[in-house]
Amino acid sequence: MGCDWRTAKKRYELQQKVENGLPLPLKQHSSKLDPYIKIINAKLEIAGITASAIYHFLLDNTDYNGKYGLVKDYVKKHKSSIQKKATIRVPKIPGKLGQVDWKEDLTLISNTGEPITFNIFLYTLPFSAKKYCRLTLDKKQDTVITSLIYAFQNMEGIPNEIWFDNMLTIVDAAKMGKHNRINDKIKQFAKDMAFIPITCRPRRPQTKGSVEALAKLCDRLLAYNHEFETIEDLEEIVNTFNTNINNEISQSHNRVINEVFTYEKEYLLPLPNNKILSSYLSNRQTRKVAKDSMISYQGNKYSVPVKYINLDLNVIKKDNSLYIYDNTNLVRCHQILNNPINYNREDLRDILASDLLKNAKEEKIETFIDDNLSQYENLL
Numbered sequence: 001m002g003c004d005w006r007t008a009k010k011r012y013e014l015q016q017k018v019e020n021g022l023p024l025p026l027k028q029h030s031s032k033l034d035p036y037i038k039i040i041n042a043k044l045e046i047a048g049i050t051a052s053a054i055y056h057f058l059l060d061n062t063d064y065n066g067k068y069g070l071v072k073d074y075v076k077k078h079k080s081s082i083q084k085k086a087t088i089r090v091p092k093i094p095g096k097l098g099q100v101d102w103k104e105d106l107t108l109i110s111n112t113g114e115p116i117t118f119n120i121f122l123y124t125l126p127f128s129a130k131k132y133c134r135l136t137l138d139k140k141q142d143t144v145i146t147s148l149i150y151a152f153q154n155m156e157g158i159p160n161e162i163w164f165d166n167m168l169t170i171v172d173a174a175k176m177g178k179h180n181r182i183n184d185k186i187k188q189f190a191k192d193m194a195f196i197p198i199t200c201r202p203r204r205p206q207t208k209g210s211v212e213a214l215a216k217l218c219d220r221l222l223a224y225n226h227e228f229e230t231i232e233d234l235e236e237i238v239n240t241f242n243t244n245i246n247n248e249i250s251q252s253h254n255r256v257i258n259e260v261f262t263y264e265k266e267y268l269l270p271l272p273n274n275k276i277l278s279s280y281l282s283n284r285q286t287r288k289v290a291k292d293s294m295i296s297y298q299g300n301k302y303s304v305p306v307k308y309i310n311l312d313l314n315v316i317k318k319d320n321s322l323y324i325y326d327n328t329n330l331v332r333c334h335q336i337l338n339n340p341i342n343y344n345r346e347d348l349r350d351i352l353a354s355d356l357l358k359n360a361k362e363e364k365i366e367t368f369i370d371d372n373l374s375q376y377e378n379l380l
Helices: 005-019 034-043 051-061 068-081 141-155 184-193 205-224 231-245 257-267 274-280 345-354 362-379
Strands: 097-109 115-125 130-136 161-164 196-199 284-288 294-297 300-303 312-318 321-326 329-335
Touching: 034 051, 034 068, 051 068, 097 141, 097 205, 115 141, 115 205, 115 231, 130 141, 130 205, 130 231, 130 257, 141 184, 141 274, 184 196, 184 274, 205 231, 231 294, 284 294, 294 312, 300 329, 300 345
Parallel strands: 097 161, 161 196
Antiparallel strands: 097 115, 115 130, 284 312, 294 300, 312 321, 321 329
8 A cells, every 4th residue: 555554553543433433533723823822922921911902913013814703712712721820928027128110201281381291209118108209300320319319318218128120220121131130330329228129020010019009199190280380399299299198098007107107117227328328419400491492490490592492401509500401511500590580691592583583683683682681680
């Protein structure tokens, strides 16, 4: 017959099943889904993801041309077969742990109609549920360090460990997935402050449950839309919010947070000396340049060149002067006055030439400034 003995054996056993009335093995067919199983399984690791979301992801990002029903049936079968993951509760030990995260890209509208987008740095101690929130306009590494120091000073102590999300200001992207991935500056900062930095597993929000709950609490701030005028007003609102939530009863221990913190405070590590703290701190703040080419500081406005509109600049107060920087480049220096609006003449000429007197000659702009600026100063 010219066939292999194993072929004869297979046919013989099949014939035996037919004669004995036994069920025949089903022929295995390949599925259009087979090349995408690894992708689907990876997406199923995301909590709450639906079959529809996975199906549309495949359509948009792969050459999958099968029907939705295939994906739906596989997801349903997969979800019913896997064992539900349980979250191990970490014992809450006083002074042991702090958690850090961000409430990102909140936008509120001032009572003058100006949208302000900001972030809130979040820090909490899970044992007492003591919280610290700070408004920031960026999420840079220096901002994280400064915010942590303010949190330590606010609570007059430091926990033994601080858990971070895998933010790029903490983790070196080049070392992602390796054991030693905390970047060098954060390592040194942690060493100086005497705490151990720990990065959490990605896509596991329950690992940092305490600080995730604080992020949800920040949605209360949305009620202040149109209820403030300047960024300083908004900072004061966040500070008041921070005070209020620490005087509330926490669901984790059913007691007032500040009362429990009084006990936990005794277990925190002491702050390092002022020399170490001051080496990390500066009086530098960040301000966003508004559409009128002004930045706000302590309720008053100060001008900068038009090219900086919508950009973030650093401001430093020194003596009675306000220094405005673009990174390390000095943009403008203003004397700090009680005037609500403070123009540098060069900036004013720049602003007028860009809009109101766009096609006017330089002499006309100078005359306009002399006439109107003198009237404005007399009014003040």
